[in-house]
Amino acid sequence: MKEVWVFNGAGGRFPSAVFEGRAEAQDWITKNALTGVLTKYPVGISVYEWAQENGQFSVTKVQRTSSAFIQNFSSAAQEHDxxxxxxAQ
Structure with missing residues (x-):
């Protein structure tokens, strides 16, 4: 599965950068002395669906299928720094 690395700066509402490789992302973060989280995302599938397919999350309540829940879903199972x-901490 194709993947990208997304950097979200501390206090930011939206990602500030997307990279194809972890090393290039880390170099950019180090060069600019940034604070935040670098997370690996699958391409072509939502994190909500990815987490279900990989056994990281199961839908057990009706409210977990709502638009509001899905659009804000994130998973601690995603590789991140x-x-x-x-x-790096």
């Missing part, structure tokens, strides 16, 4: 001032 936290950075503070460009340094």
């Amino acid at each position: 936290h950075f503070e001032n460009g340094i």
Whole structure:
């Protein structure tokens, strides 16, 4: 499955960068001394569906199928790194 690495800066509402590779993302974060989270996302499938397909999440309540729930869904099972001032924590 194709994947990308997305950086969300601390306090930001939207991603500030998307990279094809983790190393290039980490280099950019370090070079700019950024604070935030770098997360691997699957391409062509929502995280909601990806988490279900990979056994990371199951729909057990009706409210978990609502638009509001799906559009805000994220998964701690996604590979991710936290950075503070460009340094991985």
